[in-house]
Amino acid sequence: MKLDRLALGIITSTVLFTVSTFAVTNTVKEESLGLRNTSIYSEDKVTVDKTQYGSDAPGTSKKIERAFENAPPMIPHDVEGMLPITIDNNQCIMCHEPAVAQSMGAVPYPKSHLTNFRPETKLDKDGKIEKDGKIITNTSDIKVVEKPLETLAGARFNCSQCHAPQSMTTEAPKNNFTPEFRGVGLNSKSNLIDNIEEGVK
Ligand code: HEC
Numbered sequence: 001m002k003l004d005r006l007a008l009g010i011i012t013s014t015v016l017f018t019v020s021t022f023a024v025t026n027t028v029k030e031e032s033l034g035l036r037n038t039s040i041y042s043e044d045k046v047t048v049d050k051t052q053y054g055s056d057a058p059g060t061s062k063k064i065e066r067a068f069e070n071a072p073p074m075i076p077h078d079v080e081g082m083l084p085i086t087i088d089n090n091q092c093i094m095c096h097e098p099a100v101a102q103s104m105g106a107v108p109y110p111k112s113h114l115t116n117f118r119p120e121t122k123l124d125k126d127g128k129i130e131k132d133g134k135i136i137t138n139t140s141d142i143k144v145v146e147k148p149l150e151t152l153a154g155a156r157f158n159c160s161q162c163h164a165p166q167s168m169t170t171e172a173p174k175n176n177f178t179p180e181f182r183g184v185g186l187n188s189k190s191n192l193i194d195n196i197e198e199g200v201k
């Protein structure tokens with residue numbers, strides 16, 4: 001009986017030793033983390049890839065395929081002088097507004113950008129928060145009602161919050177993600193408003 005216990009002890013410690021050796025040899029070295037390729041304790045050897053946005057003027061650039069279905073498309077053209085977007089200066093709208101986009105050869109922003117997904121929120125006379133005309137105590141009780149708008153939704157005003165120019169680089173790690181598009185052409189246009197409730201209803 002005593003021997004059995006001893007044997008069991010030896011086996012257990014051997015297993016533990018093997019497991020811990022395995023763990024040690026598989027340690028992730030900090031140099032391999034991130035894009036720096038150097039110790040996180042030294043700034044000396046850090047080389048940063050230059051940010052190089054496309055310089056083709058709007059109308060001459062080539063659209064970039066979507067990363068996945070309904071992804072916000074990357075901005076393929078030069079944005080020199082357009083960013084940052086301010087309340088008084090949003091040049092993106094001047095070309096992408098549906099009423100003018102076609103004549104500018106630009107893609108009109110989609111219906112999702114002409115929709116308000118948020119409840120109308122205000123304080124009532126007693127200082128209570130009203131959403132879509134109702135006093136709500138728990139915000140998860142709100143049923144979101146999509147409201148089509150005549151003009152761009154305020155939540156979409158800051159285009160560069162979601163749409164970014166693409167920087168040309170040779171140093172970025174390879175992207176192994178392969179998107180699956182469910183329909184023909186969905187790698188170059190979007191339809192989010194048509195199936196925004198998918199999986200919810
Ligand atoms: C002078 C007109 C003009 C301005 C200003 C402009 N764009 Fe564009 N945009 C275009 C045109 C034209 C295209 C189509 C590609 C091309 O022909 O260069 C385009 C393409 C795009 C696309 C790609 C759409 C797709 O389906 O792939 C996005 C996203 C975009 N622009 C966003 C922006 C944002 C954000 C701004 C403001 C920072 C902006 N654009 C300012 C004319 C313009």
Ligand code: HEC
Pocket residue numbers: 070071072073092093096107108109110111112113152155156157158159160161162163188189190191192193
């Ligand atoms: C909150 C994030 C967000 C903001 C802000 C935003 N977009 Fe988008 N945009 C998207 C997403 C996501 C899509 C793709 C899905 C869809 O159809 O809505 C898209 C699609 C587009 C498309 C492609 C339309 C098509 O038919 O394929 C254009 C053009 C565009 N946006 C322009 C703009 C412009 C210009 C602005 C600023 C006025 C803007 N967006 C602001 C997220 C955003």
